[in-house]
Amino acid sequence: xxxxxxxxxxxxxxxxxxxxxxxxxxxxxxxxxxxxxxxxxxxxxxxxxxxxxxxxxxxxxxxxxxxxxxxxxxxxxxxxxxxxxxxxxxxxxxxxxxxxxxxxxxxxxxxxxxxxxxxxxxxxxxxxxxxxxxxxxxxxxxxxxxxxxxxxxxxxxxxxxxxxxxxxxxxxxxxxxxxxxxxxxxxxxxxxxxxxxxxxxxxxxxxxxxxxxxxxxxxxxxxxxxxxxxxxxxxxxxxxxxxxxxxxxxxxxxxxxxxxxxxxxxxxxxxxxxxxxxxxxxxxxxxxxxxxxxxxxxxxxxxxxxxxxxxxxxxxxxxxxxxxxxxxxxxxxxxxxxxxxxxxxxxxxxxxxxxxxx
Numbered sequence: 001x002x003x004x005x006x007x008x009x010x011x012x013x014x015x016x017x018x019x020x021x022x023x024x025x026x027x028x029x030x031x032x033x034x035x036x037x038x039x040x041x042x043x044x045x046x047x048x049x050x051x052x053x054x055x056x057x058x059x060x061x062x063x064x065x066x067x068x069x070x071x072x073x074x075x076x077x078x079x080x081x082x083x084x085x086x087x088x089x090x091x092x093x094x095x096x097x098x099x100x101x102x103x104x105x106x107x108x109x110x111x112x113x114x115x116x117x118x119x120x121x122x123x124x125x126x127x128x129x130x131x132x133x134x135x136x137x138x139x140x141x142x143x144x145x146x147x148x149x150x151x152x153x154x155x156x157x158x159x160x161x162x163x164x165x166x167x168x169x170x171x172x173x174x175x176x177x178x179x180x181x182x183x184x185x186x187x188x189x190x191x192x193x194x195x196x197x198x199x200x201x202x203x204x205x206x207x208x209x210x211x212x213x214x215x216x217x218x219x220x221x222x223x224x225x226x227x228x229x230x231x232x233x234x235x236x237x238x239x240x241x242x243x244x245x246x247x248x249x250x251x252x253x254x255x256x257x258x259x260x261x262x263x264x265x266x267x268x269x270x271x272x273x274x275x276x277x278x279x280x281x282x283x284x285x286x287x288x289x290x291x292x293x294x295x296x297x298x299x300x301x302x303x304x305x306x307x308x309x310x311x312x313x314x315x316x317x318x319x320x321x322x323x324x325x326x327x328x329x330x331x332x333x334x335x336x337x338x339x340x341x342x343x344x345x346x347x348x349x350x351x352x353x354x355x356x357x358x
Contacts, residue, residue, distance in 0.1 A: 015161045028057075041065045046127050064089075075143050093117050098125065103134070189333070241329060261297050
């Protein structure tokens, strides 16, 4: 078992790993004492695939909300339905919430926990690689508004994160590959040794110990940054690498692109901008090679025009009156916060489109 902890100004997050198959008592023990009888929010596909193992937790739950992990459902209407379910279950201020699913379900579930009765204790059980290496940690919650990503949200760090890599056994191939984009992002931000682990990993038949080591390293990078800047007023913005372009591409594609696929393209585009400002000219090629190795897209295929991207950038949640803060990878472990005015963005956008349509 791998245990580690981060402290922030608001709370401490304990991360534990275990196996669902070989250490089921460990899995059940996590729902004992103060975590007994939680209100459960579960991905519908996870429940279908893992219903037998989840039954003890479901039976003892104070209430249950099952949702499909579809981007069009990550909205205020679904959030309101979760609140209604919590109210109907009659849960109290001392009822914990446990969210079991990928990043989308965890985002909206954590937001429900942070707002109902002005905040309930939260456990997250990530079931996708992307959520295990990134979304589960750091406390960001959110829902989409008017087809724009995560326009409404809170900061609500989970008290406990339980990582069971056996969930990856039933994860669709495309979703597994999407998680690798966030791994590449994390390697670029703070630990290039992750690149070596990825290059040695068999994508088609990954070793669980290798995955756990990658998860540990990714969470160490993210945890170290988020613990110092929980509310994203400074350094934590580095974790948005690839996301300014990525979120715009998700919206422009009407979510045909998965989050990880869009972030991978965002890494390429933002590296191209960095090159135009003096960054490492080899870096976009290195990123492209890693994306190809992971089976991730490396070009736009006419999914978005410059005009569409420009409009979507204006709706990015990091937008300020005088422009936006971009995260640009000038080199490995040399990512910089860079302010662009709208006029400056118009000048760099061709670098993005030229690379992504190459």
